[in-house]
Amino acid sequence: MFAYYLELAIRSLRRSPGLTALMVLTIAFGVAASMTTYSVFRAVSGDPIPWKSAKLFVPQIDNWGPNGRGSDGEPPNAMDYNDAITLMRDHRAKLQSAMYQISPSIVPADASKHPINVSGHAVYSEFFPMLDVPFLYGSGWSADDDTQRAAVVVISSKLNQKLFGGSNSVGKTVNIEGKDYRVVGVLNDWNPQPRFFDVVNSGGFSTGVEDVFLPFQRAITVGIPNDGNTNCNAVPTESGFVGLQHSACVWIAYMAELDDTAAATAYKQYLDGYAHDLQQSGHFGWAPNNRLRDLPHWLDNQHVVPSDTKVSLLVALGLLLACLVNTAGLLLAKFLRRSSEIGVRRALGAPRLAIYAQFLTEASIIGLAGGVLGLMLTGVGVVSVGWVLPKDIAALARVDFSLLTLTLLVAVIATTLAGLYPTFRASRVQPAWQLKSN
Amino acid sequence: MSMQIKPILAALRQHKAGTVLIALQIALTLAIVCNALFIIQQRLAHLSEPTGIDEANLLVIANQWAGHRSSQEVGAQIQADLAALRQLPSVRDASPSDGYPLSGGNWDNFVMRTPEQLKPTTDASVYMGDEHMLDTLGVKLIAGRNFNASEIMRMASRQVVIPPVVIVTKALADHLYPDGSALGKPIYSMSTTPSTIIGIVERLQRQNVSNWSKPYAYESLLWPIREDTDGLFYIVRSKPGQLADAMREVPKALYAQSRMRVFDPKIGGSFAQIRQRAYDSDRGIAILMGIISVVLLAITAAGIVGLTSFWVGQRRKQIGVRRALGATRSDILHYFLTENLLISVGGVLTGTVLAIGINLWMVTRFEMARLSMDYVGTGVILLLLLGQCAVLGPALRASHVSPVEATRSA
Numbered sequence: 001m002f003a004y005y006l007e008l009a010i011r012s013l014r015r016s017p018g019l020t021a022l023m024v025l026t027i028a029f030g031v032a033a034s035m036t037t038y039s040v041f042r043a044v045s046g047d048p049i050p051w052k053s054a055k056l057f058v059p060q061i062d063n064w065g066p067n068g069r070g071s072d073g074e075p076p077n078a079m080d081y082n083d084a085i086t087l088m089r090d091h092r093a094k095l096q097s098a099m100y101q102i103s104p105s106i107v108p109a110d111a112s113k114h115p116i117n118v119s120g121h122a123v124y125s126e127f128f129p130m131l132d133v134p135f136l137y138g139s140g141w142s143a144d145d146d147t148q149r150a151a152v153v154v155i156s157s158k159l160n161q162k163l164f165g166g167s168n169s170v171g172k173t174v175n176i177e178g179k180d181y182r183v184v185g186v187l188n189d190w191n192p193q194p195r196f197f198d199v200v201n202s203g204g205f206s207t208g209v210e211d212v213f214l215p216f217q218r219a220i221t222v223g224i225p226n227d228g229n230t231n232c233n234a235v236p237t238e239s240g241f242v243g244l245q246h247s248a249c250v251w252i253a254y255m256a257e258l259d260d261t262a263a264a265t266a267y268k269q270y271l272d273g274y275a276h277d278l279q280q281s282g283h284f285g286w287a288p289n290n291r292l293r294d295l296p297h298w299l300d301n302q303h304v305v306p307s308d309t310k311v312s313l314l315v316a317l318g319l320l321l322a323c324l325v326n327t328a329g330l331l332l333a334k335f336l337r338r339s340s341e342i343g344v345r346r347a348l349g350a351p352r353l354a355i356y357a358q359f360l361t362e363a364s365i366i367g368l369a370g371g372v373l374g375l376m377l378t379g380v381g382v383v384s385v386g387w388v389l390p391k392d393i394a395a396l397a398r399v400d401f402s403l404l405t406l407t408l409l410v411a412v413i414a415t416t417l418a419g420l421y422p423t424f425r426a427s428r429v430q431p432a433w434q435l436k437s438n
Numbered sequence: 439m440s441m442q443i444k445p446i447l448a449a450l451r452q453h454k455a456g457t458v459l460i461a462l463q464i465a466l467t468l469a470i471v472c473n474a475l476f477i478i479q480q481r482l483a484h485l486s487e488p489t490g491i492d493e494a495n496l497l498v499i500a501n502q503w504a505g506h507r508s509s510q511e512v513g514a515q516i517q518a519d520l521a522a523l524r525q526l527p528s529v530r531d532a533s534p535s536d537g538y539p540l541s542g543g544n545w546d547n548f549v550m551r552t553p554e555q556l557k558p559t560t561d562a563s564v565y566m567g568d569e570h571m572l573d574t575l576g577v578k579l580i581a582g583r584n585f586n587a588s589e590i591m592r593m594a595s596r597q598v599v600i601p602p603v604v605i606v607t608k609a610l611a612d613h614l615y616p617d618g619s620a621l622g623k624p625i626y627s628m629s630t631t632p633s634t635i636i637g638i639v640e641r642l643q644r645q646n647v648s649n650w651s652k653p654y655a656y657e658s659l660l661w662p663i664r665e666d667t668d669g670l671f672y673i674v675r676s677k678p679g680q681l682a683d684a685m686r687e688v689p690k691a692l693y694a695q696s697r698m699r700v701f702d703p704k705i706g707g708s709f710a711q712i713r714q715r716a717y718d719s720d721r722g723i724a725i726l727m728g729i730i731s732v733v734l735l736a737i738t739a740a741g742i743v744g745l746t747s748f749w750v751g752q753r754r755k756q757i758g759v760r761r762a763l764g765a766t767r768s769d770i771l772h773y774f775l776t777e778n779l780l781i782s783v784g785g786v787l788t789g790t791v792l793a794i795g796i797n798l799w800m801v802t803r804f805e806m807a808r809l810s811m812d813y814v815g816t817g818v819i820l821l822l823l824l825g826q827c828a829v830l831g832p833a834l835r836a837s838h839v840s841p842v843e844a845t846r847s848a
Contacts, residue, residue, distance in 0.1 A: 019744055022740050022741075022744055025737075026737050026740070026741070029733050029737065030737075033730060033733070067556065103502075103669075105502065105503070105504040105700060107504055107698075114504075114697065114700065115504030115698060115699075115700055116504075116700065117502055117504075117700040117702065225595065225596065225668065232628070234628060235598050235600075235628045235629050236596075236598060237598075238598075239594065239596060239597035239598050240594065240595060240596045240597060241595065241596055243596060243598070244596055306719075307804040307805070308719060308723055310804065311477070311723075311800070311804055311806075312723065312726055315470060315473070315474060315726075315727065315730055316730065318466065318469070318470045319470065319730050319733065319734055321466060322463055322466040322467055322470065322734055322737065322738070323737060325459055325462050325463045325466060326463050326737055326738065326740075326741040328459055329456060329459035329460060329463065329741055329744075329745050330741060330744050330745065332455055332456055332459065333456065333744065333745050333748035333749075334748070336752075337748060337751070337752065387722065387725070388722035388723065388725045388726040388729075389719065389722050389723075389726070390718060390719040390722070391718070421455065425455065
């Protein structure tokens, strides 16, 4: 039976090739625009660490008080040195790390080569197990290395390629800012987008690579300054990087792993207790106003998905909707034009259901054709979207199996929906009237 | 014309669904196109804001030192670098700086009129440079004087220095002292130490031009400070028309001074490149909205052609009867044009409400500006014209239906 409807549909579509082409093009454009912008949206709004994001928390401590809060009453989105170090020392979470962005230079052993600048983070040893960072060679450093401020480094596979030709460099040394560091680990391609562990300094999405990770206290001791944002509510009273450490300026990102709600509640109580103690001792002239958000809520709170991406998606969906209304109008015209044909089929005993099946088949064939053309246009769109959206974000958009399937599904389902009302009208055709008027 | 409206309405009642669908499509198109055009205009206006500097002859080098050096060593190296740069045949002037307009990064300080103020008056973008900074940027001094060499202070990495003198932009001067008396007055920049305004420049855009900085547009200040720090920018102004030569000579001259440095290729470059990079996403969104608008208008026009053609085909017999009863070709033409106009008016009325609704929602959700009524007006005219043009073809065909059709059976 379906083969028969298929044949009828194709015959009908071939009878008015102009109208058919118009409908197919309309669907194709609508679907391609939506899917291209969706592919970008999907890339930037995805969970960067889905298996663990609900267990990763970002604490915020209100160390500036009411005058430093935004209009929304939020505390600063990073920590000052004192708070970060106290939280690390108290060590109340299962795993935790304070971190700050660095941009040191590496001096190659070969004196004829130019020094290179790299970016990375100063972190604690628990950073690596907490974020399930994959290693190609070696591993992270130990808690002992943290306390002893050891001269050790974890490098990216890209930097390992550049410095050591990709070989196992564990145990070799790298000259960073004029001092030798022993390589303890080489990462296996790790470039999470967004840079969820430090969105404040990376702005979320970044074309850069994290090339080096140094022990936090080591970097502080040798005075490798922070390369990210520094926000101050007052000018530091002392100069230099040490002055920054003694100030209330915020520049350190912090993340903690808390395995269940009980642990999260306990940690929040701990934070409030800490702020309360500071209030009691007169350091804070205000009641605790802390936050503890899990990673998805934190990314949302920090507006990591750029609003341009959302606006583009919404406008493209609006285009799709307009395309569907257009298709519905054209299908209505096309179906009702065949009222006499419907009349004959009904008079010969075809039930309404058969009319439904026939016309919805026709609609979905248009949807399928539009979807296939839309797929090609989506391919073109994803490749060239870097032309219109920021490159660091557009580069993340991918065509994959699920996008292909979704494109086809959206095209067929949307067109079939658009065909519902025209089909309903076609099924109401009174056979007697049509036969009489002929 | 007027006598035709009643029969048209009666006929439209015969195919309500088609009428409603066309009107709905026009409404959606209007709503989307109005907002898209508005976004395009906002972005284009944003990216054509002037910086106030001599963009055609400027280049920026993002310099970072490699290996560890003391502040003294860095200071001496910067002096040597600047002397070498200023001697190059293609270079007019050069200055060290902590930033440049459109750099995206931002050093900004709260600024107050009095040291006791709890709430800052405004937020200013901070530029640091030496006495060559004004000439290098090519900004126009409209009151007071430039820094002199003895006023230039040195600042080690993250040292806190509040200079006794400051040059401000007119926008900042007017914000702080609206009566125009800013010259010679003090400002307090997150400190109780005053800086006296010794000069006012006409215009110097901020380093960061994103949304949050809009309330402080063009409010910048210049401090006579040379930073002896790990990273800095060299701003170089070439002699007129010699930018290409300068871009070749400058890196060579700097490497000749010392090889222990890194130029970041992703920042800096000629100012044309800087401008291009700074507004990449704005230009992109404008193009995207343009493409979507054109596609949408084309689809709507095609839809009107398609549906009207069908109606003409369906009504050939009636048209024949009207023609046989004495209606002229132009009567038939007008009938279809008027019919389309009626549907379009219904569509644009709904669309206007929809356009404003969508905009208001985006204002609350995406920090968008309020839609100007000019765009709705333009959109309405655009769509009415589009409808009339689209319907013209099928209507002309209808007007050519011969009266003989009346005698033929459908």
